[in-house]
Amino acid sequence: MILKSYEIKKLDLEKNNLVLFYGQNEGAKEEEISKLLEINNNITINTYDEKQILDNQEILYNEILSKSLFDDKKIIIINRATEKILNTIENLLNKNLSDISIIINSNILDKKSKLRSLFEKDKKLICVAFYPDTPEILSRFTNNFLRQNNITMSQSHINLIINKCNSDRGVLKNEMQKIKFFCLNKKKLSAENLLKLINLIENYSISELIDNCLAKNKKKTIGILNENNFSNEDCIIFTRTLLNKLKKILKLSKEFKENKDINKTISNAKPPIFWKDKELIKQQIIKWTPKEIIKLIYNVNEMEILVKKNSNNSVNIMSDFILNLVSLDINNEF
Template identity: 50%
Template sequence: MIIKSFEIKNKKDSNFFLFYGENQGYKNQVINEEFKKKYTEGIYRYEENEILNNKERFFTNLLSKSFFENEKLILVDRATDKIKELVEEIIEKNVDGVILILNSNSLEKKSKLRSLFEKSKIAVCVPFYEDNNQTLSSISGQFFRDNKISISQQIINLIVSRCRGDRQNLNSELEKIKNYSQNKNKVELQDILKLTNLAENYSVSELIDSCLSKNKKKTINVLNENNYSPEDCVLIVRTFLMKTKRLAKLCKEQLRVKNLDAVITTFKPPIFWKDKEIVKQQISSWSYNQAEVLIYEINEIELLIKKFPHNSINILSNFIIDKTSSINN
């Protein structure tokens, strides 16, 4: 059965849960508040591969209980369709006193594991979607009110933007600010700039995706928030080339098919569902001929940054910003 994340506290009659989605921070919060607090002993954490490589040992632990264990909480990280048959067997056995939580990343609708839990009458499937800025801003505001910390909305917006949609990182930053503010009545902007870190470096992939979708503001933000080294430039330019070649193929296919959704859905290798919207933006921003010209220009830039490695960051940054700003013909 499918339920929403806030309904978990009312689902006391199920022992089998599938948590899937990219919001790891929210998943950890639910696991800690709704499950771990009830267990002082008998918490076991596995990686999926660890279980699949030694199923017999896993089942022995599943079925056995020590003198101090009334119930067991078993957490399986990075669960995929590979573990589906084993989980089916566990659900069929319905071992008394065992709570099983599978933690998965994004699972597509055709996922066998996801389908098993969605169709089951006793197992629970819970999607954890990424938090938006509004949700994170609300969480932050409530946190500061609860802790009687005076702070402006501008600062809250800064904190949220630096956490990049990750509730776990947000909670970490909020605790840091709470500890810092114990001897202060008000937190200023300069305090936050010193205290908070980016949740993680923007990935090279995100930089190139922003450029190809002609999102200049985000591209510049990614460049400014990262301390790229000359060694990173080769990785960036190779990623740029790979994604541009894919873009050229997509643009060419769209000229033939005329249906953008069909082009993206049937493309090989498959485009992951969360990337589909940004790929649509990229196809809308470039023609096939423009993408072909860009491939040639990227090759030229690679030669240039190898020839002048001491200035490679400036060369590549200027090129990326220029392509983000370029106007379609």
């Protein structure tokens, strides 16, 4: 059954056990999910990535079968869902989902999508599309936020922030919070400061994601993927940043292969490695041989081409690539 985004107040998780939220407006989806969680007291919330479920179906079935004596309700959220989850959902239709609701969070699904069709046609299921926010909606939110926090900003700066947010209110909220905290210290919000602020978290998230990915820190990598709303532009930035990082690690990996001394390799690195990055880079050098890095560079180039050709699905392509990478055994074929 189809619900419009403004009709979500009709959604009752006590009755609606399977819900599909789809569309590229991650901020709007997160906002509505938060509202649903707020009105459902004494609940257990477990969040998974689709790949985790597909790699181990028992995770989901164990969640359904197990029930805490202290919880009245359990909500399972499956992020970055695609058509691959369809068979799993169909298998759940005949199971008793009493006291359990599953929210499927997917990106863009076209009209031919079997997953979307299943949720739209079955009256027991709920399907909600989240389309990009209009500039008017984002401008209204921005002006209200600035007024409430007594912050003065020119219209050109407001337009700059809105354009940066890729029509996603979640990204906009993050940017406005950064501006709020910056202004609490009574610092002048110049054009230069504004540009630094609206790029700070984005660059940090991508860099942190790449570092943990190459160190094969699976838990941390999945955490970063779940906590950030990456855009199509971010996917290109990710591939370019990853390639530059790999070239640097390749040089260090070759040196380590020759001298067999990881500390000497780090100490002799040019340019010098900042002290807080040394342990993470050690892990990266140890995890990857020069041959494997060269092979990975080729794969990243292929992934970049795929991302550019499939911009509507670029975030899923990037996420699958990352999750496959951190799950990869060193001696296996990539």
